[in-house]
Amino acid sequence: MENITRLTLMESKILELGKKQHEKGYYGGSFTPGFIRKETEYSYRAINSALESLIGQELVEKTISSTFRNDALVELDTYTITNDGILALEKVESGTIKIIGGDQGFTPPRKYESSTNFKPWERNSPTNNPPKEEKAEPVNNPDLVQTVKNLEATLKIITEDIKAIHLKIDRILVQAPQKSEVKVPTTNIKKRKPRFINADRTLHRTMVLDALNTLGSNHKIVLADEVKATFILKCEERGLPPKGLTQFTPFLKRLQNEGLVTLKRVGCRDLGIKSQGSRLVVIITGKGEKFLAKQRQSG
Numbered sequence: 001m002e003n004i005t006r007l008t009l010m011e012s013k014i015l016e017l018g019k020k021q022h023e024k025g026y027y028g029g030s031f032t033p034g035f036i037r038k039e040t041e042y043s044y045r046a047i048n049s050a051l052e053s054l055i056g057q058e059l060v061e062k063t064i065s066s067t068f069r070n071d072a073l074v075e076l077d078t079y080t081i082t083n084d085g086i087l088a089l090e091k092v093e094s095g096t097i098k099i100i101g102g103d104q105g106f107t108p109p110r111k112y113e114s115s116t117n118f119k120p121w122e123r124n125s126p127t128n129n130p131p132k133e134e135k136a137e138p139v140n141n142p143d144l145v146q147t148v149k150n151l152e153a154t155l156k157i158i159t160e161d162i163k164a165i166h167l168k169i170d171r172i173l174v175q176a177p178q179k180s181e182v183k184v185p186t187t188n189i190k191k192r193k194p195r196f197i198n199a200d201r202t203l204h205r206t207m208v209l210d211a212l213n214t215l216g217s218n219h220k221i222v223l224a225d226e227v228k229a230t231f232i233l234k235c236e237e238r239g240l241p242p243k244g245l246t247q248f249t250p251f252l253k254r255l256q257n258e259g260l261v262t263l264k265r266v267g268c269r270d271l272g273i274k275s276q277g278s279r280l281v282v283i284i285t286g287k288g289e290k291f292l293a294k295q296r297q298s299g
Helices: 009-024 033-040 044-056 083-094 142-175 199-216 224-238 245-257 286-298
Strands: 006-008 060-069 072-081 098-100 261-267 278-284
Touching: 006 009, 009 033, 009 044, 009 060, 009 072, 009 083, 009 098, 033 044, 044 060, 199 224, 199 245, 199 278, 199 286, 224 245, 224 278, 245 261, 245 278, 278 286
Parallel strands: 006 098
Antiparallel strands: 060 072, 261 278
16 A cells, blocks of 8 residues: 555545445445446446456455345445555545546547446437447357256246245135234243354454454554454464454444444554554453453353
C-alpha cells in the first residue's frame, strides 16, 4: 500500500462507496457492481476494470456469495473494502495520493455492447444500435445442446420431487388437529436460548483476545495491525489456518459488538507515528478479560 501514489477518479469513488458500506454493514458491508452502477451510473465495463485494478492493489477484496433468484440458486460477485483501502482514502484526503484522469464511466464504448452497460440516456443513441450484419448467429454445438437437455431432465425430476413433498405436507396438515383441539399452556413457557458460538469460532475469539492481552502487557496502546500479526503467529504455533484473516477489521467489529473489545481510531501524530491519517486501536474490555480467563480454565 505504501507504493500507491495515485488513483483514478473512478477508483476513488468506488473506495468511497465501499467505505460507506463498511461503516453501515455489521459483517463488513459488501457491495456489488450493480450497486456501484446504481450510485454512479458508470458502465459495467469501466466498473469491472476499476475493481480489478483495486483488487490488484489490495485495496478491495472479492468474494462469491450465493442467493436465490427466480427460484434458482445463483452466485454473485461481492466486494469489500480492505483496511488498506480505508487508509488509501485518508491519504487521498490529505493529498498524499493523487487523483488522476477523468470520469471513465462516461466514455461511450466504440463497439456495440449490451444495453445494461450503457447509461439511460445512451441506450437510444444511434451509435449504440448494433449493425444488422453483426447480429449473432446461432451456433450448432452438439455438446451444448446435450448439456441443456440434461439440465432440463434434471429440472423435471426436481420439480416432480417438490410436488411430491408438497402433497405429503398437505396430507400432514389435513390430519393435524384443529387449533381449537390444541391446548397451549399459558405458563412455564421457556424462552428461546441464544445460539451458542461453535468451538471453531470460540477458539479464534480466544486467540485474538490472547494476542491482545499479550501485547497489552508490554504496550499501553495496541494497534489492530499488531493484533493481526500476533494472531497469525499464534495460529502458526497451533498449526491452524488464520480463519477470517482477509476481513480482520470486520472480525474485530463483531468482537466489539459482543462487548469483548473496544475499537477507537487515533491520529498518527498522537501515536507518535510519522505518517498521515489514523490507526485503529484495540482495547480489551472487562468482559473480554473474563471470557479469556474462562476459556483458559476450560482449556
